[in-house]
Amino acid sequence: MPQTDNAGLIQMLEAAVKDEHAALIQYLRHAYMMGEGELACEIEAIAREEMRHLWMLSRWIVRLGGQPTTDRGFTDLAGATSPEWMQRDVAAEERAIAMYEGYLTQIADPDLRADIEHILADERRHHGDFAHFVDKTTLEMQAMAEAAAADSGAVADAGAAAPAMAAVDQEALNWGISHEYAAILQYLVHSFLTMDKDEEISSQLMTQAINEMQHMGWFGEELVGSGEEMPLTHHPLTLPTDPAAMLEADIQLENGTAAMYGQFIEQMVDPGAKGVIDDARGQELYHEALFGRLLKRLKPVTSPTAAPTTKVWTIGTLKRKP
Numbered sequence: 401m402p403q404t405d406n407a408g409l410i411q412m413l414e415a416a417v418k419d420e421h422a423a424l425i426q427y428l429r430h431a432y433m434m435g436e437g438e439l440a441c442e443i444e445a446i447a448r449e450e451m452r453h454l455w456m457l458s459r460w461i462v463r464l465g466g467q468p469t470t471d472r473g474f475t476d477l478a479g480a481t482s483p484e485w486m487q488r489d490v491a492a493e494e495r496a497i498a499m500y501e502g503y504l505t506q507i508a509d510p511d512l513r514a515d516i517e518h519i520l521a522d523e524r525r526h527h528g529d530f531a532h533f534v535d536k537t538t539l540e541m542q543a544m545a546e547a548a549a550a551d552s553g554a555v556a557d558a559g560a561a562a563p564a565m566a567a568v569d570q571e572a573l574n575w576g577i578s579h580e581y582a583a584i585l586q587y588l589v590h591s592f593l594t595m596d597k598d599e600e601i602s603s604q605l606m607t608q609a610i611n612e613m614q615h616m617g618w619f620g621e622e623l624v625g626s627g628e629e630m631p632l633t634h635h636p637l638t639l640p641t642d643p644a645a646m647l648e649a650d651i652q653l654e655n656g657t658a659a660m661y662g663q664f665i666e667q668m669v670d671p672g673a674k675g676v677i678d679d680a681r682g683q684e685l686y687h688e689a690l691f692g693r694l695l696k697r698l699k700p701v702t703s704p705t706a707a708p709t710t711k712v713w714t715i716g717t718l719k720r721k722p
């Protein structure tokens with residue numbers, strides 16, 4: 401087997417990280433579009449596994465001396481019905497399986513091979529799951545069409561559009577999703593960069609990245625439930641190399657976000673949308689305090705001048721943006 405050099409391996413791992421990132425977002429989007437239910441939960445669980453793959457592969461990039469990437473690869477946004485979305489996810493898994501099978505013919509390092517084999521087994525399982533979801537959603541759609549044909553009233557119900565969402569609610573949820581997406585990526589990168597320095601900090605950052613993913617889910621379901629698209633772009637990331645600077649940036653992010661959510665809550669209209677923003681706000685305050693404790697643990701003596709400056713967002717500054 402040809403042994404690929406470090407630069408070649410990093411390049412291959414970067415391509416894989418971009419695809420894992422794309423799968424994570426594609427599956428989350430599909431789960432939110434399908435609304436509450438068992439299937440949406442199962443798809444979210446698969447997305448969490450893609451997040452774990454992203455973490456494992458990024459750790460390898462750092463270990464080999466490369467820079468982790470937060471770029472996203474091809475994300476398939478096509479399809480109008482659940483069976484079509486599930487078919488797109490089957491195709492994404494097929495691409496992943498082919499990529500990892502190809503990688504195993506070029507990688508000799510036994511530890512890296514073991515990790516790739518582990519990921520490949522997950523992708524094969526996901527492929528089977530999504531193929532099953534295609535069948536399941538197709539049958540569900542057929543049953544719905546039959547029920548609608550049997551009851552002309554149901555046709556009218558199915559055709560009824562979701563009530564329009566107030567602009568302020570939509571703005572809050574859009575801002576929130578772009579923020580949560582940034583928090584997920586920022587904490588993931590900070591998590592694999594701090595792994596060798598402090599395992600507790602690293603694992604806490606990973607856990608809170610998953611918590612931010614839940615927030616994104618709450619907001620995504622609210623938006624999509626009202627017939628709106630969820631944004632697929634994230635706010636800028638702060639990615640310093642020093643763990644203390646990372647935690648300071650994370651505290652600043654949480655602090656600014658809790659304040660921003662507080663401002664939105666004062667103006668929001670829909671109780672459901674307002675409720676999820678308020679729930680997230682409470683958890684952001686917990687994150688801020690948690691990161692503060694982790695920072696103290698890292699730097700028992702902090703100089704007052706090292707305190708982070710707080711980034712302040714206001715709805716007004718947002719509106720002035722082009």
Ligand SMILES: [Fe+2]
Nearest residue numbers: 420449450453
């Ligand atoms: Fe994956």
Ligand SMILES: [Fe+2]
Nearest residue numbers: 493522523526
């Ligand atoms: Fe997968």
Ligand SMILES: [Fe+2]
Nearest residue numbers: 580612615680
């Ligand atoms: Fe959050």
Ligand SMILES: [Fe+2]
Nearest residue numbers: 654683684687
């Ligand atoms: Fe947070």
